[in-house]
Amino acid sequence: MKNLDDREWLLTNGLGSFASGTVTDARTRTYHGWLVAALDPPSQRTLLLSHIEASLEVAGKVIALGTNYWGNNVIEPKGFELLHRFEIDPVPTWIWQQDNWQLTRQMIMPHVGTVPSDSNTNRVLIQYCYKGEVPGILRLRLMIADRDFHHQQQADPNLQFSQLLEQQQVFLQALRPGWIGTPWRLRWTAGEYQHDPVWYWNYRLPEETNRGLSDHEDLYSPGYLTIHLEPESCLTIEARVGFPSRALPTLQNTDFAEAVQEEQQRLAQTFNFESSTSTQLRQLLRASDQFVVYRASIAGPTVIAGYHWFNDWGRDTLIALPGLALTTQRFDLAKGLLQTFGRYCRHGLIPNTFPNTGAEPSYNSIDAALLWIETLGLYLEATQDWDFLVEEYAVVQQIYKAFMAGTKFNIQVDAADGLVSWDAPGVALTWMDAIVRGQPVTPRRGKPVEINALWYSALCWASSWAQRLSQEDGFEQARLLNQSRRYQQQAAQVKDSMQKFWNPTKGYLYDTIEPDDRLNSQIRPNAVLALSFHHSAFPAHQGRQILEVARAKLLTPYGLRSLAPEDVQYVGKCTGDAEHRDRAYHQGTVWSWLIGSFIRAWQRYNLEEPVPFDWQPLLEHFHAQACIGSISEIFDGDAPHTPRGAIAQAWSVAEVIRHYSRGQG
Known part of the structure; x- marks a missing residue:
């Protein structure tokens, strides 16, 4: 048989x-x-x-x-x-x-x-x-x-x-x-x-x-x-x-x-296919389109995080947006998504889940608001749509003021060092958000490294935007120039304070500075994320060391592990019942979307050496494993890195599109 x-x-x-x-x-x-x-x-x-x-x-x-x-x-x-x-x-x-x-x-x-x-x-x-x-x-x-x-x-x-x-x-x-x-x-x-x-x-x-x-x-x-x-x-x-x-x-x-x-x-009209468009790229773009959907409750576009069982989530959408909509030049889609998220900004936070008809959004995310600013910046760089900046600048200020004054989950900027901190029991506000029996598996309370890297990038964006808007009619020039200087000064303070994350013993970044100031020295990919945003606070010699450690301990043919294998908490296979899988979810499991962050960081800090990543295994997975014509959510940390989780994941596909050369395939 x-x-x-x-x-x-x-x-x-x-x-x-x-x-x-x-x-x-x-x-x-x-x-x-x-x-x-x-x-x-x-x-x-x-x-x-x-x-x-x-x-x-x-x-x-x-x-x-x-x-x-x-x-x-x-x-x-x-x-x-x-x-x-x-x-x-x-x-x-x-x-x-x-x-x-x-x-x-x-x-x-x-x-x-x-x-x-x-x-x-x-x-x-x-x-x-x-x-x-x-x-x-x-x-x-x-x-x-x-x-x-x-x-x-x-x-x-x-x-x-x-x-x-x-x-x-x-x-x-x-x-x-x-x-x-x-x-x-x-x-x-x-x-x-x-x-x-x-x-x-x-x-x-x-x-x-x-x-x-x-x-x-x-x-x-x-x-x-x-x-x-x-x-x-x-x-x-x-x-x-x-x-x-x-x-x-x-x-x-x-x-x-x-x-x-x-x-x-x-599809040809959506992506403006040309005769020179490779078969590989056409198939990737078709896969990306499967995640873009209409949400009735907001009468606008949204992004399904993954099939079969996920809905649309704010964090996932904003991480996927550059690959789904900017690289593919679907600028109206990008603008529509950013507009919708901006419209739902409350307490300086962006929803992590959109509401169904008659329901309220969920704001249980510390990074979605900062990712919104980062993605807005990438959109503006790609389109030069400065009228959209005029439209959305009030949302930028709302987020900034909420983080400075304090908002839900005790999210607030620490006046002493300018870093963003949070502290709330029983919730998980970063992308490592698995919860078992009411307790986060990776709590990451305090000052997470990638959150503060996003905060630094947001301040840099805000400073440049205030400077630009000061030259627009209808804006108070002196006030905006003062804002620009304040953002710039805060960015400089945050850049200095980010050195608190530097672990010279390991040549890597601490993952979190916890509420009691303890330093979490686990080797996680969040340090790579911190290097990958548009504005980076870390100097070249540190960036190179971080990436070498990540290459040695986290990099696999399918993405980055969520925890280094030598860690006592490492789990090499994401299998078993829901509790066992949730306990493994961010404790060594490979996430393919993180390969995009690794590539961006490597290109920034190691220009003299090609990115040490072979696309072939991931593309073979796309063509012949799990869901044919898409990319899985996760893979086992242990070889042979069996695909797990959702069979088709938006940010997995999006980050491949964002970085895979159009000339290949």
């Missing part, structure tokens, strides 16, 4: 909706499904169409093409044994075949990216094409659900699925006493539908077993479709959310090819 291929694929539609599964068609995660619809974009993601079980009858022989794990550890049927080839470009494509027949399945999720409507909604198109010496009969059994994408569905006598059959379509909706589910419909171009409701019990989801989570699901089948296929014939199916208020055009087989063409044209 062939080994099952556990690589995964991903389709998205610009709303936070997605379709995903494995190459071999076996569902291994709670999050696998063909229509996971974001009903309150990009939130309220709901599994509606899990998959379609296909069987093909040729010359009197019935061949089951599906592959399923069952609760008793049985794999049945074994359709993967007939899977001849899988391709990802331009859309996920499966080809099953034997000597006298071939069946191809392709799938696309048309892009929406705006407010859904009857004609422009969450939907997925599936096309089957048959080649054979004799006609065949294709039977397609629908496997459906109506449940939150984080949880499995279980058979329940109170859970019913209504269905209304019309010509070449069936309307479906889940019902339970006191609850009505999401209405949706399935349409097809040919075939006869047979109402045949039945529950399929006890699917097993082995990736959830590995993660120590609930790992069994029941799926409902309302019926099946029978299609008589002549050689060289195709069938197209559409699953679509909502019961449209008006009749839709009849579904045609040509609709699938048109959807593929429209998506290719959209």
Whole structure:
């Protein structure tokens, strides 16, 4: 028996909706499904169409093409044994075949990216094409659900699925006493539908077993479709959310090819593809676009941190923004994201999570506000859009004043040395934010090194901006020049104080100065982050020493470790249940987004020596591991650095785009 291929694929539609599964068609995660619809974009993601079980009858022989794990550890049927080839470009494509027949399945999720409507909604198109010496009969059994994408569905006598059959379509909706589910419909171009409701019990989801989570699901089948296929014939199916208020055009087989063409044209226009654009870069840019979505509650763009399970987060968005929107010259997108974050600035803080409709943002981040200033600076450098600076300068001042006067979580500048400090129990405000049993795994209270490096860069930006605005009409020149001098003086004080982080014994930076002034000497990548911002407070000889230590202890083929292996707290594999994984998350686990910071710092401090990083392993991962055509969130700290976490992560992809040469690939 062939080994099952556990690589995964991903389709998205610009709303936070997605379709995903494995190459071999076996569902291994709670999050696998063909229509996971974001009903309150990009939130309220709901599994509606899990998959379609296909069987093909040729010359009197019935061949089951599906592959399923069952609760008793049985794999049945074994359709993967007939899977001849899988391709990802331009859309996920499966080809099953034997000597006298071939069946191809392709799938696309048309892009929406705006407010859904009857004609422009969450939907997925599936096309089957048959080649054979004799006609065949294709039977397609629908496997459906109506449940939150984080949880499995279980058979329940109170859970019913209504269905209304019309010509070449069936309307479906889940019902339970006191609850009505999401209405949706399935349409097809040919075939006869047979109402045949039945529950399929006890699917097993082995990736959830590995993660120590609930790992069994029941799926409902309302019926099946029978299609008589002549050689060289195709069938197209559409699953679509909502019961449209008006009749839709009849579904045609040509609709699938048109959807593929429209998506290719959209991507070409979005990224201004040229004939010289390499295949490698095109694929990276397409991957980056999967994270850019529309958020209904703010009526604007946002960035999904990662698939399958993450929402949009402020810190992740701002770290990813330069690669997603500046390197790619999507300047309107960058501006829209910065505007939205600026509009939600409260207490001098930028939200770490956007609100769903009717909810309040969460401000549990110390770095998001400073990252906003840093990213604003990068945007202005790239675009020279000084009118936007005029518009947003008040937000810069709001952040500055809040950090100086003090704000939530006891975030405040220490008047004695000018450094930013914070101290609040039970929370984790930096990017190392894992919490187990109510306690941060890496608390990092006090004065974290990269936070103060960001603070220094923010003061440098603010000084130059005040100087520039003093020359603009409508601004009080003397006041702005005074502001510029004050920011400059504070930046000089912070630069001097940053030497408190220098650890001459290790030739590295202390990770934090804790509230009681103890110095944390763990070797973490935050020192590299501190070297990577637009303005750096550290001299060349220190920068080079820091980078040499990071190269020796943290650098891997996939990014930087979050802790040096010789540390007693180091954990080399991010496996096990949620608690074990959270305890390993920032204790040695490799984060690929950090390779961008390492490259920027190396280019600043070691110009005479090429960056000591070989792109090939990470690009091979992009093409052939985990989620084909994307980059994982994390990797084990120990070799062989197995990919873990989310299968597609925004800042991982963004930082590769930011630094990978357009001439390669």
